[in-house]
Amino acid sequence: MTQPKNPVPALRLSGLEKSFGPMKIIRGIDLDIPAGERHAVIGPNGAGKSTLFHLISGHYQPSGGSVRLHGDDITGMPPQLIARRGLSRSFQVTNLFPQLTVWENVRCATLWALGYKYSFWRNVERLADARQRTEEILREINLIERWNMPAGVLAYAEQRALEIGLAIASNANTLLLDEPMAGMSHGETEHMVELIRKVSENRTLLMIEHDMGVVFDLADRISVLVYGEVIASDTPERIKANASVQQAYLGTEVA
C-alpha cells in the first residue's frame, strides 16, 4: 500500500487461543491487519482457519487472548454486536432468504443497518433512504438486473455475490469472507475476484481461500496458518519465497 497506514489497525489479534477440551486448535495468534488491507489466511486443511474466523466474528469464545476492532476490545462479544460495530462475515454455507427476491434480501439488511425497527417494515416501500441504498448495493454487486428474482433461483455464483451484498448492506467496514471461490468455475472465479476487489476498495478484507491464484492476485498480505500458529505473515512475494512456508504448506504449488 502506498498511503501511510493508520496506526490503529482495523483488527488486532493478541495472544489469541482456542482449545476444544485438551486440543489446542489456535495457539497464541498475534496479528495486526491495517485498515484498508486485503489480507488472506491460507494453510492446510485442519490448520484452524475457520476456527480463527469464528473467534473474530464472535461465534466462538476464545480460551485466551483478545480481539480488537479499530482499537475496541470485542473479545467474547456476541456476533450481532460485533456486526453492529462494522465487522461482517459471509459463510461457506448460504445465508440468504431463498423465497424473497434479490431486492428484498438486500433491503432487509439495509433496513436493519439504517436502524429501522420491524414496526416500520409494513410501509417499507415509502422509505426512500432504504430504497436508494438497496439500489446502490445491487449495482455494486452487479445484480441490479436480477432485482426481482427469488434469491433461491439465482446461479450459485450470483448467490455468493448476493451474500457479499448483504455484508456490505450492513455498513460493514471489515469483511470476513470464508472461501468465497469455493465451488466456482474458472469464469465465475474471475468475476468474483473482480467483485471482491471492488467491494474491498474502501474496506478491510480478511479472507480464507484455497485457490492460490486468487490469493496471490488479490491479497496485499498473506498469513500462513499451520497447526493453529501463524508461521509467516508477509507480502505475496515474500510468502512465495519463504522457505518454511514452502516446506510446511505451499510445496510446489506456487513455486
Ligand SMILES: Nc1ncnc2c1ncn2[C@@H]1O[C@H](COP(=O)(O)OP(=O)(O)OP(=O)(O)O)[C@@H](O)[C@H]1O
Ligand atoms: N467445535 C469443535 N469441536 C471440536 N473440534 C473442533 C471444532 N471446530 C473445529 N475443530 C477442530 O479444529 C481443527 C481446525 O478446524 P478448522 O475447521 O478451523 O480448520 P480449517 O483450517 O478451517 O480447515 P479446512 O481448510 O479444512 O476448512 C480441526 O481438527 C477440527 O476438527
